[in-house]
Amino acid sequence: MLRMTKHSRPGEETRQRIIDAAGPIFAARGFRKATVREICAAAGVNIASVGYYFGDKLHLYLHVVRGIRAKCEQAFPMPPLTGTADQQLKLVIETILQRLLTKESVGWEDQLMMREMHEPTEAFRELVEEYFRPQFDCLLIIVQSLVGHKLPAHQFEQLVLSIVGQCVYYRVGNKVVRQLIPEDRYQQHFDTASLAAHITSFSLAALTGMGYRDAISQACSPTQGVNTV
Amino acid sequence: MLRMTKHSRPGEETRQRIIDAAGPIFAARGFRKATVREICAAAGVNIASVGYYFGDKLHLYLHVVRGIRAKCEQAFPMPPLTGTADQQLKLVIETILQRLLTKESVGWEDQLMMREMHEPTEAFRELVEEYFRPQFDCLLIIVQSLVGHKLPAHQFEQLVLSIVGQCVYYRVGNKVVRQLIPEDRYQQHFDTASLAAHITSFSLAALTGMGYRDAISQACSPTQGVNTV
DNA sequence: GGACGTTTCAAACAACTGTTTAATATACTT
DNA sequence: AAGTATATTAAACAGTTGTTTGAAACGTCC
Structure with a gap:
């Protein structure tokens, strides 16, 4: 079931879920060792979602890194x-x-x-x-x-x-x-x-x-x- | 041309060449990122030599690490x-x-x-x-x-x-x-x-x-x- | 010189990776 | 209700990896 209002697309949720799941996995395994499959499995989304929302694995990683400072502060x-x-x-x-x-x-x-x-x-x-x-x-x-x-x-x-x-x-x-x-x-x-x-x-x-x-x-x-x- | 006396097999040379080539590559790229192909290419030996002399990539790495202390000292x-x-x-x-x-x-x-x-x-x-x-x-x-x-x-x-x-x-x-x-x-x-x-x-x-x-x-x-x- | 164990080689194998595809489903708009 | 843009999916793709194979080359010993 997807809810899609003008200002909160349903994709926003899965997008965020990917970022949330990717952080700890990238941290634990490193960029190279971390697999897109594991991240998507942890996030409960399809493999293709990473490509759909971030283009590729690297850009997902960059999004994760850029969100760190705020969390730590x-x-x-x-x-x-x-x-x-x-x-x-x-x-x-x-x-x-x-x-x-x-x-x-x-x-x-x-x-x-x-x-x-x-x-x-x-x-x-x-x-x-x-x-x-x-x-x-x-x-x-x-x-x-x-x-x-x-x-x-x-x-x-x-x-x-x-x-x-x-x-x-x-x-x-x-x-x-x-x-x-x-x-x-x-x-x-x-x-x-x-x-x-x-x-x-x-x-x-x-x-x-x-x-x-x-x-x-x-x-x-x-x-x-x-x-x- | 291979010279094979009782106490210095010809393989000893290639074995050492693999170790020598592997050190800098493992150091520069890390264990995971370093590829057996690159190491063997740098050593000028066949890909299969790693398996022949060390069993697998991990054991080659362990040999390299164990030889470090002497070199550094x-x-x-x-x-x-x-x-x-x-x-x-x-x-x-x-x-x-x-x-x-x-x-x-x-x-x-x-x-x-x-x-x-x-x-x-x-x-x-x-x-x-x-x-x-x-x-x-x-x-x-x-x-x-x-x-x-x-x-x-x-x-x-x-x-x-x-x-x-x-x-x-x-x-x-x-x-x-x-x-x-x-x-x-x-x-x-x-x-x-x-x-x-x-x-x-x-x-x-x-x-x-x-x-x-x-x-x-x-x-x-x-x-x-x-x-x- | 022939037999034997050792070493080298090119090629193939099997597993895993990130990425793409093309079809399907969903929710919003008109 | 039909249409449309968005979102999800399973499957396949293409590339790289470590490892194995089986044959050929080599040096040594009888």
């Missing part, structure tokens, strides 16, 4: 930049780790993101601009605020990348970490909150210890825009 | 643990970055490693034990030496992972970084040596700033084995 929104810069840093690190380390039930978006990092498709460039760049700029502002004075731009960028790198590794190298660290100790000390606390204090200590930042001003620096050279 | 050997712990840390970070960021000409082994991290095969477990574990233990000893006193094991491990994470991100997230950082600035400040210097000072500053380590002992602590709890 909705599940774990970036925290507002209030409070001291120290607090801001901790919150952002926690948010990034949550997005990265959440279980597969909601986390297939990040799986796809990691696949794009490893084997970029056409969608990669805009994905960086719309997903990674905002996180990067956000951290850049916080770090500039923490340092409190001007530095060459590349130094700020390297500082931010050092922070991001620590977070991302727990996702990218997750399987390695799981094998390097004894299981019980992993369960006890490598949850999202503990890791966020460690990475935050590690990074704050680095900023302080590198002399970029007064050890005294540690817990009381409000955020202010700071320009690079 | 030979190209960029881990530095001997001499000098101050500070110097050791810098050398190890440099070695890791060199292994990770070397151009494709010699770096296909690490490409394969990254693929295994993302999509592990049967070879993953032993790869971690033989390749990642030594690096991890090496850094663990250095960090223990830098801290100079006992700490819970998981804290040492998180410190090491913070260091490794910074390095690995420049490989895993390379394409992201390349797009986030303006090209000219990347060329100027994001070479292996500069990154190694930054990551080293960042990490040393963190260790110092976290209070794990006397700021005074910074440049003169010789390595000594330190046991965790």
Whole structure:
């Protein structure tokens, strides 16, 4: 039974069902390994529907990727930049780790993101601009605020990348970490909150210890825009 | 023309040629995308040779992966643990970055490693034990030496992972970084040596700033084995 | 030099893939 | 109610893949 009003064609439903079904499958299997047959079976539609609505498999994939940012922003929104810069840093690190380390039930978006990092498709460039760049700029502002004075731009960028790198590794190298660290100790000390606390204090200590930042001003620096050279 | 003595069958040569040709192709295309036909064409042998010598494509892949560690250790050997712990840390970070960021000409082994991290095969477990574990233990000893006193094991491990994470991100997230950082600035400040210097000072500053380590002992602590709890 | 095990080869095989087709069904318009 | 554009379907298509086959070529040993 199909209902087809002027503004909601019956096809819209199957179209959406295909996208919904395709996301987790592309994330789990990768673009190449994921088959149109499996996606259509999961969506409960005919094989030919992909060609009918998206042209081909690649364009379906691009539609899926382009819909990710919104979903991710909705599940774990970036925290507002209030409070001291120290607090801001901790919150952002926690948010990034949550997005990265959440279980597969909601986390297939990040799986796809990691696949794009490893084997970029056409969608990669805009994905960086719309997903990674905002996180990067956000951290850049916080770090500039923490340092409190001007530095060459590349130094700020390297500082931010050092922070991001620590977070991302727990996702990218997750399987390695799981094998390097004894299981019980992993369960006890490598949850999202503990890791966020460690990475935050590690990074704050680095900023302080590198002399970029007064050890005294540690817990009381409000955020202010700071320009690079 | 085939030469077949008792101890060096003619097949040994083609067998080796297949392995040599397969490595870069598996690394560049991934296990699935790499085709037996392309590998055999690159090796200059018949398609059927893979089945004849390795049984099937998967077992050829496993042979290739198992031969990686030796090659990598030979190209960029881990530095001997001499000098101050500070110097050791810098050398190890440099070695890791060199292994990770070397151009494709010699770096296909690490490409394969990254693929295994993302999509592990049967070879993953032993790869971690033989390749990642030594690096991890090496850094663990250095960090223990830098801290100079006992700490819970998981804290040492998180410190090491913070260091490794910074390095690995420049490989895993390379394409992201390349797009986030303006090209000219990347060329100027994001070479292996500069990154190694930054990551080293960042990490040393963190260790110092976290209070794990006397700021005074910074440049003169010789390595000594330190046991965790 | 002939017999034998080993190695190579071109060709075919079987399975799976994304895509297209042409017919059928559906819902809206007039 | 007829007509029409839209949507769905089962089936077939065309291409690529890993793997197997059976014969031919080769080197070694008696």
